[in-house]
Amino acid sequence: MSWQPHEITPETVAAPATAAGLVDHLRAEAALDHLLTEHKALVFRGFGVTPETLESAIDLLLPNRLAYVHGNSPRTKVGKNVYTSTEYPPEYTISMHNELSYAATWPARLMFFCEVAPTTGGATPIVDGTAWLEALDDEVRDAFAAGVRYTQNLHDGLGLGKSWQDTFESTDRDQVQELLTDSGATWEWKRDGGLRVHMVRPSTIKHPVNHNEVWFNQSDQWHSAALGDETAAALARIMPEDELPQSVTFADGSPIPGEYAIQVRDRGLEVAVDVPWNSGDLMLIDNISVGHGRRSFTGPRRVLVAMSD
Structure with a gap:
């Protein structure tokens, strides 16, 4: 049987x-820490x-809640x-990723x-x-090594993607420069007031407790091939790739083949497990061991997220 998340209900833990x-x-x-790692x-x-009634549960599940600083996706x-x-x-559909895996x-x-x-x-596929x-x-694993x-x-404040203030x-x-310096990133302020940031990160890491090696990067989401042919072609007509809100290469600056990015995206979704939602459900994930995404939907879906170190 393939891996599945562990489900906890009032019946399984004899709780109201x-x-x-x-x-x-x-x-x-x-x-709880052991259960999550396992x-x-x-x-x-x-x-x-x-x-x-959410706040009390969050405080126990996430004892040191973090702000979404340097996040690249639109949230409120x-x-x-x-x-x-x-x-x-x-x-x-939002493809699989580990939160902030591109950051320091x-x-x-x-x-x-x-x-x-x-x-x-x-x-939510995980x-x-x-x-x-x-x-x-x-071939793909070796190329990303x-x-x-x-x-x-x-x-x-005005343009495609997120502003540096929101990010x-x-x-x-x-304050932003200090954060970037501490993270090992390089950056430059542009004449129009914008900010360009470069970051070299690993493609895999090892979990600090169980030492399993995991795929841990967002190369497919940052790659123009993942935008779809029509969107990528439209953007290519108005700006070069290195001017896009986000882009990615191999660490040495050489291009990542589009078919590699597509394989990474598709294989992640293929081996994912879907977690369906009922109102009132909670899910806690180990952000190193597990990537997450989102399946398409109809209706008024509202799912909130919080994170901790």
Whole structure:
């Protein structure tokens, strides 16, 4: 049987089917860290959590909640370091990725909360990073061995993609420069007030506890081939690739073949496990062991996300 997340319900842990029952269970669960490392993803169903009762559960699942600094996807902040999940049109599937894997530091845990379940579809696929790595052709794994180089072009408030102010949750240039220096990135301020950032990162890492090697980069999402032929062609007509909001090459600056990026994207989705949502469900994932995405959907789906180190 292929890997599956571990499901926790009021029945399996002999707890009341209430948000308070979940909180009491989490307070008494001394082995939560071990459970997460062992199972890689935990799904909590049937506890009737609401936005009003969510805070207590988050505090136990994510003891040190982080801001979404240097995040590249569109989100809305709705609470204390709680955000909407990526706000892409519902008809699109979001491919697999580990949160902030392109950055110098990344969250160890992610928590998802389903406030409103979709009418159809809208599952969150999750993928075991070791299985994703093993699903790739040897030729592709070998090509990525030296890592990847990400480029971001962040505008100053008007343009394609995100602004540098939104990306770093700051309007202070000195603060942003300090953050980038600490991360090992290189950058330049452009004449129009925008910011170009370059980052060289590994393509795989080893989990700090179980030492499993996992695929851990967002090369496919940053590659123009993943935009689709029509979108990529339209953008190519108006700007060179290194002027796009985000782009990626191999670490030495040589281009990544489009078919490699497509294989990475498609194999990740092929070996993923779909987690469907009911309103009130929670999921906690190990962000190193497990990548996540989103299936297309209809209806008013609203899933919130928070993260911690």
